[in-house]
Amino acid sequence: MKNSIGRDIPENIAKDKRLYEGEFSMDSTIAKASPVIKSVHPGQGKLVDNLEEAIVKCGLKDGMTISFHHHFREGDYILNMVIEVIAKLGIRNLTLASSSLSVVHKPLIKFIKDGVISKITTSGLRGTLAEEISKGLMDDPVIIRSHGGRARAIEAGDIKIDVAFLGAASSDEYGNASGSRGSANCGSLGYGKIDALYADKVVIITDCLVDFPNAPASILQTNVDYVVKVDKIGDPAGIASGATRYTKNPKELLMAEYANKVIVGSGYFKDGFSFQTGTGGATLAVSRFLRNEMIKSNIKANFALGGITKQIVEMHEEGLIKHIFDVQGFDLAAVESIDKNPMHHEIDSSFYANPHNKGCIANKLDVVVLSALEIDTDFNVNVMTGSDGVLRGASGGHCDTAACAKLTIIISPLIRGRIPCIVDSVNTVITPGDSVDVLVTEIGIAINPKREDLIQRFSKVDIPIFTIQELKDKIERIVGIPDKIEYDDKVVAIVEYRDGSIIDVVRKIK
Template identity: 75%
Template sequence: MKNIIGREIPDEILKGRKLFQGQFENMDEVVKTTPKIKPIKPDDKKLLNSIEEAIVKSGLKDGMTISFHHHFREGDYILNSVVDAIAKLGIKNLTLASSSLGSVHKPLIEHIKNGVITKITASGLRGALAEAISNGILKEPVIIRSHGGRARAVEAGDIKVDVAFLGAPAADEFGNASGSRGTANCGSLGYAMVDAQYADKVIILTDTIVEFPNMPASINQTYVDYVVKIDSIGDPKGIASGATRYTKNPKELLIAEYARQVITKSPYFKDGFSFQTGTGGSALAVSRFLKDEMMENNIKASFALGGITKPIVEMHEEGLIKHIYDVQDFDLVGVDSIAKNPNHHEIDASFYANPHNKGCIASKLDVVVLSALEIDTDFNVNVITGSEGVLRGASGGHCDTAASAKLSVIVSPLIRGRIPCVVEEVTTVITPGESIDVVVTEAGVAVNPKRTDLIESYKAAGLPLVTIEELKEKAFRIVGVPDKIEFDNQVVAIIEYRDGTVIDVVRKVK
């Protein structure tokens, strides 16, 4: 069957799932799930001696679901250690529900082969693990969910977490856990907070036990079953690896300059506006350029949102941004800020971007700047599969913020290497074209035709406007028309839109 944007979804994949029908079409009343809770007596102890002891006490058994967060990104030590311990205990056939997976999780390949992990759901996949899954190592398709979509799925019971293993830089013996006050600080624990609230059993792993009470806490004691002190939970330097990159590239700086004009010449750039910018080279440069424009025009933002970076913290500390809402920190400046700036607020992923609560903060965004691997002539965006069709990215908050913001801006080079970024049809749709307002490249700015108001504003401002078709044709003239990727019939990943409907699938590469 085809969904509303024309993506072919095999019948066997649906199995009671709904097809994507539009960004705000699946908005019926929902029911939240509730976790099982085992009360404790005042003298009961939560602090255990080892990961193995915690696994046994949690009651983890074959066929259950385990969850992790990815706030340490490529510096994470916890997931691999826990799954190794689970394997040694002989537990198999588990569903892995991590908020995201990276190159550091390559050891999971062996645990898939030996049957410890048989199902996976995550926001994204990278490295050797992603390549193995793209080549069909898992019998069941991975389910890719956005950050808001994952929070929705956990709250709705679509992901029912039996045991959550949550790394925390500091915790006390009763389970009050924080992303600061330790030796391996990661800042916000926004993705872990949802798991703590809804998992049946919650295990905090930390390398720093502090005196009770560890307050303020990202995760408080009422959600925590056990605490385990281990030698090291992760390397904070891995937080910034590959995610944040300051650019001196003239092409990326030109893209950022065009994006600055797209924002400042829009009706949304005014005192009290709100925004979120990404972590790529061009997106980070947009933040720096926006700062200059705000200072020149005496404009202050009411809040900045999302994964927080150094430029956002600097603007906050200089009084240009009143509040920061932080679901994840992308560099160590962001990590440090959350501990010292009172208006730098730690938020959970549901508050951030869940479409099925009574109002996520993303719904109050004026402007969002996002990156892309591919954009097609219908403005659909791919951020999950590379030019060869292999999984190598993450859904993240892309479709969440694009749908919510009044002005959603994609920044992308026209070509990357010898590969066109503007194409006839993207390999995989993460964000539908109806959510995208403007595409900014070094070769010009394409506005979604539905936004006639923006087109008129940008014409008057003298921006280099082109159509999305013109961008595609220019890319093809430079590098040629790309060959179509050949796939097998096997579906290796299901792409859920933030509302739980199926927007696309990824098939095994030939």
């Protein structure tokens, strides 16, 4: 069966799911899911001696769903630690609903083979774990959801979390937890906050127990069942870098300069505009060019959104950005800022990008700058699978912000390692072409034909303009056309669009 953008969805998957029909084809009027509530009386404590005690007290059983957040990124110790204890307790057939999975989660392979984990839903998959899943490790396909789509699924009850295990840089004994004020600080706990609100049981895991009350708190005591102190929750070096540095790569700098010209010439660059930029080399460098242009034109932004970096913090402290809305901090400057700057706001993933609440903040975005592994001539974007078909990325907030922003810019080089980045059809669609307005490359830009207004505007801007087909043809004259990836029929991952419909699947590589 084919969805509205022509992606083949196997009938056995399509029969139980809605197929993608368009960015805003689905409205939702449903009751929110609700967690189990158990009262805690005066004098009753929440602090337990170890993880095993917390797991037993939560009543975790075979077949249940557990969740984790990914704010500790490659420095995360929590997930592997918890799963190891669960395995020793003999609990099996669990669904793992982590907000994302990284290279550091390679030990999960053993627990999948041993039957401890039988299903996974996540935003991202990387490293050896992703490679093994791409080769058919799991019987059931992984479900890939965007950050907004995951929040929607939790609130709608599509993901029913039995126990959430949430790491916190600091916590008091009653469960007021923060991503700051500890030795392994990560800043915003935006992805964990939504789990704490909807899970039946919530366990806070910290290596820094502080006096009550730990305020302000990212996760409140009213949503927490148990608190566990462990020796270490993570490696600070893998959680946040000292600084997210600008690229010195001339190609990336040129793409960033072109992207800045697109923003300035778009008509959306005016006092009070809002924006989100990524954390990759070229997308991060856009902030530098944008800062200079804002100073030159005496323009200030109302807010910046998303994963926050040093560059955004500096612009905020210079008075160029009024508000920061932070769902995830990427470096120490972002982590520290959230504690000291009152207009730096910590938000949860539903407020960030859930398409089925009463108005996520992504709806108010003027400009978003995003990256791509590949983009096709219909402007569909892949950020999930590599040129070899292996899972190696994350849906993240890509399709969420692309759909919502008035101007969506994709930055991509023409070639990576002699592999074309512009193709006839991407391996995996994460963001549909209808959400993309402009592609920026190192030789110029391509404008989505549906944006006739931008085509007229940029005809007067000093920037090379091509059709996306012309860009593709230029690449192929240089590197040729790669051989097609060979897949088996088995589906290893189902890609949900942010509204829960199926936009694509990932098949097992041969």
